[in-house]
Amino acid sequence: MSELNEAALNELVGRVLGDLGGAVSVPLVRIGDALGLYATLKEIGPAKADELAEAAGCAPRYVREWLAAQAASGYVHHEQGRFSLTPEQSLVFAAPDSPVNLIGAFDTAAAMAENQPKVQAAFKTGRGVAWGDQAGCMFCAVARLFRPGYVNALVQDWLPALDGVVDKLKNGAKVADVGCGHGLSTILMAQAFPASRFTGYDFHPGSIAAATAHVQAHGLTNVHFEVGRAQDFEGRDFDFITCFDCLHDMGDPNGAAAHIRRALKNGGTWMVVEPMAGDTLEENINPVGRLYYSASTMICVPTSLAQETGLALGAQAGEQRLSDVIRSGGFTHVRRAAQTPLNMILEATNLGSPSTTRRTRNLGR
Structure with a gap:
């Protein structure tokens, strides 16, 4: 010793x-x-x-x-x-609208503590804890946690950082917000771009009910919400698809990437907002990594392991791992378009059709 x-x-x-x-x-x-x-x-x-x-x-x-x-x-x-x-x-x-309002983080911490017995049991079995089975109002807490970032950056910074997306939205685009939760991100975009039509999808019925109530309270007519999974939601020919802080939570993110690719028009764009992280543990040993690894242990990994293949990327997957998942769906171009201390914003595009892309990849093997 x-x-x-x-x-x-x-x-x-x-x-x-x-x-x-x-x-x-x-x-x-x-x-x-x-x-x-x-x-x-x-x-x-x-x-x-x-x-x-x-x-x-x-x-x-x-x-x-x-x-x-x-x-x-x-x-x-x-x-x-x-x-x-x-x-x-x-x-x-x-x-409430401050970019550094952290009340939602305290709500999330309380929900994580309440969730301890379920996650602790999962440590022994290796099984997951489904999103709908999380303790307390985890859904409300997470929605509130992400709200300041979305309110202060989504329309102002993240969308303009994407190639040509704002022009499409101004002119009238068909948009899907996959994994929309309580619908804050969807509503913010719908308010900013009234000529476009927005559909929010989430696999949790309770969240879709809350999102529907929110949009009704705002009186918006260009947005609606549906229960749907990322790997098989209904709808095609979207100009723009978004995933906010949810790709790493999915049981089958590769399947989600492939389905999203098929659901996009040629020339469409997929925006993936994910927690800021380096590609190695050493890069993430910092205050942000500490918060995200803890939340990932209590929320993200259990949620993923409760689904399908349960890939369990975790909240600190890093840009390289996320890009590999995105490319697995047939996207040929992935870049970091913007970032904040807490988030990275990835842009994925592919000008070829999904079927052509699949044939090209098969020939390459």
């Missing part, structure tokens, strides 16, 4: 204590969001604890303790007995 390095031990203990502080903050942050404490503090601050409690309609003793915990975490500002949110804290906790 190697000699104990006390400095390394102290560093590790300090890091773990920091992690535990974050972990026990999860329910407190969610309470603050659910009861409007952050939003109210943003509006009335600086405020004493009793003032915030009265404005938010909460019991003062609980609010006082909650504020103390938030101040100790650095989530709210405390000075001379009054509490407030700095502009930076407001962006993270009290601005």
